[in-house]
Amino acid sequence: MKRSALPAAVATLLGAIYFLAPLVATFEFSLRLKRGEYSFEAYRLVFASGNFQASFLYSTVLALTTIVVSVLIVVPTAYWVQLRLPRLRGLVEFISLSPLVIPAIVLVFGDIKLYGSASFLPLTGSGLGSDTLLMLAYVALSLPYMYRSVDTGLRAIDVRTLTEAAESQGAGALAILVRVILPNIRPAILSGAFLTFAIVIGEFTIASLLNRPAFGPYLQGVGASRAYEPAALAVMAFAITWACMGLIQLLGRSASASAPPR
Amino acid sequence: MTFLQLSRVQKTFGGENVVKGFDLSVERGELVTFLGPSGCGKTTTLRMIAGFETPTRGEIRIDGEDVTSLRANRRNIGMVFQSYALFPNMTVAGNVGFGLRVAGKPAGQIKTRTAEMLALVKLPELAARYPYQLSGGQQQRVSLARALAPSPRILLLDEPLSALDARIRVSLRDEIRSLQRKLGITTIFVTHDQEEALSMSDRIVVMNGGAIEQVGTPGEIYNTPRTRFVASFVGTLNLIDGRIVDDLARTFEIDGQRAVAGRRLDGAKQGDVRTLALRPEALRLGAADEGRNTLRGTIEDVAFLGAVVRLRVRLTQTTIVIDTFNDGSGRLPDRGEPIEVNFAHDDLIVLDAA
Numbered sequence: 001m002k003r004s005a006l007p008a009a010v011a012t013l014l015g016a017i018y019f020l021a022p023l024v025a026t027f028e029f030s031l032r033l034k035r036g037e038y039s040f041e042a043y044r045l046v047f048a049s050g051n052f053q054a055s056f057l058y059s060t061v062l063a064l065t066t067i068v069v070s071v072l073i074v075v076p077t078a079y080w081v082q083l084r085l086p087r088l089r090g091l092v093e094f095i096s097l098s099p100l101v102i103p104a105i106v107l108v109f110g111d112i113k114l115y116g117s118a119s120f121l122p123l124t125g126s127g128l129g130s131d132t133l134l135m136l137a138y139v140a141l142s143l144p145y146m147y148r149s150v151d152t153g154l155r156a157i158d159v160r161t162l163t164e165a166a167e168s169q170g171a172g173a174l175a176i177l178v179r180v181i182l183p184n185i186r187p188a189i190l191s192g193a194f195l196t197f198a199i200v201i202g203e204f205t206i207a208s209l210l211n212r213p214a215f216g217p218y219l220q221g222v223g224a225s226r227a228y229e230p231a232a233l234a235v236m237a238f239a240i241t242w243a244c245m246g247l248i249q250l251l252g253r254s255a256s257a258s259a260p261p262r
Numbered sequence: 263m264t265f266l267q268l269s270r271v272q273k274t275f276g277g278e279n280v281v282k283g284f285d286l287s288v289e290r291g292e293l294v295t296f297l298g299p300s301g302c303g304k305t306t307t308l309r310m311i312a313g314f315e316t317p318t319r320g321e322i323r324i325d326g327e328d329v330t331s332l333r334a335n336r337r338n339i340g341m342v343f344q345s346y347a348l349f350p351n352m353t354v355a356g357n358v359g360f361g362l363r364v365a366g367k368p369a370g371q372i373k374t375r376t377a378e379m380l381a382l383v384k385l386p387e388l389a390a391r392y393p394y395q396l397s398g399g400q401q402q403r404v405s406l407a408r409a410l411a412p413s414p415r416i417l418l419l420d421e422p423l424s425a426l427d428a429r430i431r432v433s434l435r436d437e438i439r440s441l442q443r444k445l446g447i448t449t450i451f452v453t454h455d456q457e458e459a460l461s462m463s464d465r466i467v468v469m470n471g472g473a474i475e476q477v478g479t480p481g482e483i484y485n486t487p488r489t490r491f492v493a494s495f496v497g498t499l500n501l502i503d504g505r506i507v508d509d510l511a512r513t514f515e516i517d518g519q520r521a522v523a524g525r526r527l528d529g530a531k532q533g534d535v536r537t538l539a540l541r542p543e544a545l546r547l548g549a550a551d552e553g554r555n556t557l558r559g560t561i562e563d564v565a566f567l568g569a570v571v572r573l574r575v576r577l578t579q580t581t582i583v584i585d586t587f588n589d590g591s592g593r594l595p596d597r598g599e600p601i602e603v604n605f606a607h608d609d610l611i612v613l614d615a616a
Binding site (some may be wrong): 157158161165167168169170172180183186 | 312313314332334335336338339340341343345347349350351352360361364365408409412418
C-alpha cells in the first residue's frame with residue numbers, strides 16, 4: 001500500500017514556516033525605512049557607515065587569523081593523537097569540548113585576570129596584545145568545531161598506513177603532514193574553518209569586554225540605537241552564515257571529486 | 263654474502279612476547295617469505311625491518327649497517343601494503359614520484375623514473391588517473407611501482423595479494439616474482455597463504471607463536487616438514503601416531519601394521535611414539551613392490567573432485583586421506599571395500615618430538 005506523502009509535506013511546510021517566517025518578517029521590516037514604500041535604504045545606510053566597514057574588516061581579519069592558528073594547533077594535535085596516542089583521545093575530546101560548557105563571559109574574565117596589565121604577560125596593555133588575546137580566545141571558542149571536523153576527517157582516512165607509506169618513501173613528519181595528511185582532510189578543515197568564521201564574525205561578549213572594534217559589538221550598538229538597520233544587519237548576518245555553509249558544501253564536493261568515494 | 267641480518271630479534275607488546283629470538287640471514291637478491299597464521303609475529307617482524315616498530319631486543323643489519331634504531335624514512339626500504347596505501351589526493355604519477363620528490367630529485371629525473379616504473383608494472387597509460395579510478399590489481403601494481411621508484415635496498419611486501427580476487431592474485435604473484443628476479447632486489451614477502459609462499463619464494467620462514475618453526479626452500483618445507491605445525495600448516499597431510507619397533511631399522515608400528523621411514527630417527531628409542539606425516543598424493547593404491555610400505559584398510563568415503571579423487575581409508579583406529587589422479591579409466595572404489603595402499607619409505611616423514 002502506497003503511503004501518503006501528505007503528512008511529510010505538512011510537517012516540512014510547518015518546519016519551513018517556523019524557520020522562515022521570522023526571517024521573512026525581519027527582511028520585510030528592514031525594507032520599510034522609507035515610509036509608504038519598500039526600499040534598500042537601511043542596507044545602503046549600513047554599507048555607507050564607516051563603522052560597519054571597519055568592524056567587518058576587523059572581524060574578517062581576526063576570523064582568518066583564528067582559522068590559521070586553529071589549523072596549526074588542531075591538525076598536528078589530532079593527527080598525533082590518532083597516530084601515536086589513541087588512548088588520550090577521550091581526554092583530548094573532553095578538553096576540546098570544554099568551551100561549549102564554559103560561558104564566554106567566564107572565559108574572557110579568566111583571560112583578563114591572567115593577561116591583564118598587572119600580570120606576567122600583560123596582553124591587554126596594548127592594542128596588538130588585546131587583538132592577540134581576542135584571537136586566542138576565539139581559537140579556544142572554535143576548538144570544539146575545528147577539532148571535531150578535523151578528527152572526523154582523520155578517521156575517514158587510514159592515517160596510520162598512509163603515514164607509514166610516506167615514511168617508507170623517505171618522508172619526514174612535516175612532509176607527511178603537509179603533502180599527505182592535509183590534502184586528504186581538506187574538506188574537514190574547510191568545514192571547521194567556515195564554522196569558525198561564522199562564530200567569530202558574530203561574537204559579542206569577548207570582543208566587547210576586551211573593548212575591541214569587532215563586528216559583534218557594532219551590531220549590538222546599532223541594535224540599541226536604530227530601528228531598521230539592525231534588521232538589515234540581521235539579514236546580512238544570516239546571508240553570511242548561509243554563504244559559509246554553502247561554501248562548505250561546495251568545496252567539500254569539489255575536494256571529494258579527487259578522492260575515493262567513502 | 264648476507265645482505266639482511268636479524269639477530270635474536272625480540273618484540274614485546276604490553277608484556278606479551280610477540281616475536282621471540284628471531285634469527286635470520288637473507289642473501290642479496292633473495293626472496294624470503296614469512297609464512298604463518300594470524301598473530302604468529304610475521305607482520306611485526308616485517309614492520310621491525312621497515313622501521314615502524316623498534317625491537318625490544320636484538321639487532322637488524324642491512325648490508326652490514328646496524329639499522330635497529332634508524333627511523334623508517336632513513337632506511338631506504340620500499341614497502342607494499344595489503345590495503346595498497348596509495349595517497350588518495352595524488353594521481354598515479356604523483357604517487358609513483360612521491361619518494362623522488364621528497365628526496366628533492368630534479369623534475370626531469372622524476373618524470374623519467376615515473377614513466378619507467380609505470381612501464382615496468384605495465385600501466386603507462388594510467389599515469390593521470392586517481393587511485394579511486396583504478397581496480398584493486400591496478401592499485402597494487404601502482405603501489406609496487408611507488409615502492410620501487412626510489413631504488414630501495416630491500417622490498418617488503420605485507421600480504422600484498424590478500425585483498426585481490428583469486429585470478430588477479432595468481433597473475434600478480436607471477437608478475438611480482440618475475441619483477442623481483444629481473445631487478446634482483448632483496449625481498450621479504452609476508453603471507454598466510456601457503457600456495458603463494460610455495461610458488462614465489464627462494465626460501466620460506468614458517469612462523470608460529472612468535473618463533474620460527476622451520477626455514478627452508480619450498481621443496482624442503484613441503485616435502486620434509488620438521489614439526490607437526492609445519493606439516494599441518496603447509497599442504498594437506500595425514501598425521502599418524504607411530505610406535506618405534508626398531509629404531510635402527512627405522513621401523514614403526516601403525517595401527518598394528520609395520521612401516522619403514524626413510525629418515526634417521528635422531529634421539530629416538532624403541533617404544534617411543536612419534537608423529538608421522540604422509541602426503542595424500544604420495545600414497546598409491548594396491549599392494550607394494552619390494553622396498554615400499556604397504557598398509558591395509560577399508561574405504562570409508564570417496565569424494566570425486568574432478569582431476570583428483572580423494573579417498574578416506576580407515577586402518578584400524580586411524581583414518582588416512584589418499585589423493586589419486588582421475589585418469590578417467592578406472593572405476594571408483596566403493597565404500598566399505600577393503601583396500602591396500604603403498605608408499606615409499608622416504609614419504610613417511612618423522613616429525614621432531616614436540
